[in-house]
Every structure is written in structure tokens, then in C-alpha cells.
Amino acid sequence: MLREAAVGAGDLVVEVGCGTGRLTLPMAGLTPARVMGVDTEARMLDVARAKDVAGRVQWVRGSAYRLPVADGTAGLVVMVMVIHLLRQRTRAFGEARRVLRPGERAGQLCIWTFTPRHVEEFYLNAFFPSIAIIDRPRFPAVDVLSDELRRAGLARIRVEVREEVRRMEIAEVVDRVRGRYISTLAMLPPLEYRLGLQRLEEMLAQDRTIALSQRSEWAIISARK
Numbered sequence: 176m177l178r179e180a181a182v183g184a185g186d187l188v189v190e191v192g193c194g195t196g197r198l199t200l201p202m203a204g205l206t207p208a209r210v211m212g213v214d215t216e217a218r219m220l221d222v223a224r225a226k227d228v229a230g231r232v233q234w235v236r237g238s239a240y241r242l243p244v245a246d247g248t249a250g251l252v253v254m255v256m257v258i259h260l261l262r263q264r265t266r267a268f269g270e271a272r273r274v275l276r277p278g279e280r281a282g283q284l285c286i287w288t289f290t291p292r293h294v295e296e297f298y299l300n301a302f303f304p305s306i307a308i309i310d311r312p313r314f315p316a317v318d319v320l321s322d323e324l325r326r327a328g329l330a331r332i333r334v335e336v337r338e339e340v341r342r343m344e345i346a347e348v349v350d351r352v353r354g355r356y357i358s359t360l361a362m363l364p365p366l367e368y369r370l371g372l373q374r375l376e377e378m379l380a381q382d383r384t385i386a387l388s389q390r391s392e393w394a395i396i397s398a399r400k
């Protein structure tokens with residue numbers, strides 16, 4: 176993302192929905208640009224700030240719909256695992272466009288999200304059948320997202336789809352599900368969540384060597400002002 180947007184010293188990189196800085200901090204280590212992390216949740220920003228011992232990143236509470244950034248000043252705006260949480264995606268894309276630098280060195284928006292195929296093949300679907308129902312509208316096809324980006328006034332849209340396969344031991348899966356590591360788990364009917372977790376816990380009790388394979392499919396979409 177940093178290379179493609181050709182950001183350097185004097186540029187501004189904004190991560191919208193930065194969470195605990197999982198990506199913001201390594202990103203700040205890779206660029207001399209000024210880096211800002213924006214999130215609506217103060218508690219997320221507190222965790223991020225505590226990790227940022229060098230004070231490399233400017234952590235700001237704010238919303239994707241009203242970024243705390245002046246018009247035309249950012250070289251790169253990043254949204255990783257965030258747009259599924261936005262009810263008005265086109266409005267947020269328009270706001271990203273507002274802060275991007277115009278002109279010959281036009282700023283770039285880069286989005287990472289999951290594809291519809293990822294939703295259909297998600298490794299926990301067998302345990303929680305409602306996950307796919309909840310996530311279908313939150314993770315639309317790349318064509319839908321590209322149209323929304325165009326409607327928001329962005330151009331030169333580029334899409335890349337990447338696959339990632341990972342094996343996870345059953346103990347790790349149970350830990351993740353207990354911690355409701357994805358927002359969808361918190362949206363399940365309580366009984367379905369309890370029964371699915373119970374099945375996973377039984378697998379763990381029977382055989383700790385069981386591993387599940389998680390195949391993720393990412394859509395990486397970039398667009399210019």
C-alpha cells in the first residue's frame with residue numbers, strides 16, 4: 176500500500192478504524208510519512224497508544240464519516256477490516272476522497288475486506304449457521320464496492336484478490352470463539368452461539384490434536400482521487 180501510494184517524508188497516511196494499532200504501528204515503522212490512526216472507540220485507541228512507546232503515530236478519536244483531517248492533505252487512506260462495520264459505505268468513501276490529496280500526485284484509498292466467497296466458505300459456518308446470513312450484506316462483491324467508490328467520486332479502481340490458508344489448533348479456535356474475536360459472533364442468537372461453542376469445546380476435550388483449516392479470501396481494492 177505504501178509503495179503503491181508512493182508516500183514519503185512530508186506525506187500523511189491515515190488509517191481509518193485503526194483499532195489497537197495492529198497494522199498502524201508496523202506501517203509507521205515502514206515509512207517516514209506522518210501516520211495517523213483514527214477510531215471511534217476510545218478504549219481501542221488507549222491500547223494502541225500504550226503500544227506506541229516511540230510516540231510515532233498520532234492517535235485520534237474520530238469517525239470514518241467525519242475524519243479529523245483537512246481537505247486534500249492525505250497521500251494514503253487505509254481501511255482494513257472496517258467497511259463491514261459501516262452502514263453508509265459510499266458516504267465514508269466520499270469522506271476519504273475529501274481528505275485525499277488532489278492533482279498529479281493524487282492520494283490513494285486502500286481497502287482490505289473479505290470476499291463473498293470467504294463468507295460462504297468460512298471455517299466456522301458449520302458450527303454457527305447464521306454467520307453467513309449476517310455477513311452476506313456486510314461483505315459485498317467487489318463490483319458493488321467498485322460502484323460505490325465510483326459514486327463517491329474516486330477513480331482508477333484496482334482490485335486484487337488474495338488467498339490465505341491457515342491451520343489452527345482446536346484450542347486456539349475455542350479461545351478465539353470464547354473471546355468473540357469477530358464482531359459476527361456477538362451478533363448471533365445467544366443459543367446458537369452457546370451450542371456452537373459447546374461443540375467446539377467437546378472436540379477440544381476429545382482430542383487436543385484436532386486442527387481446523389481456515390481459508391481466507393481477501394479483496395484489496397485501491398482507488399485514487
Ligand SMILES: C[S@@+](CC[C@H](N)C(=O)[O-])C[C@H]1O[C@@H](n2cnc3c(N)ncnc32)[C@H](O)[C@@H]1O
Nearest residue numbers: 192193194197214215216219238239255256260
Ligand atoms: C475489526 S477492527 C479492525 C482494526 C484494524 N484496522 C485491524 O485490522 O486490526 C474495526 C475497527 O473499526 C472501528 N470502527 C467501527 N466503525 C467505525 C467508524 N464509523 N469510524 C471509525 N472507526 C470505526 C472499530 O472501533 C474497530 O476498532
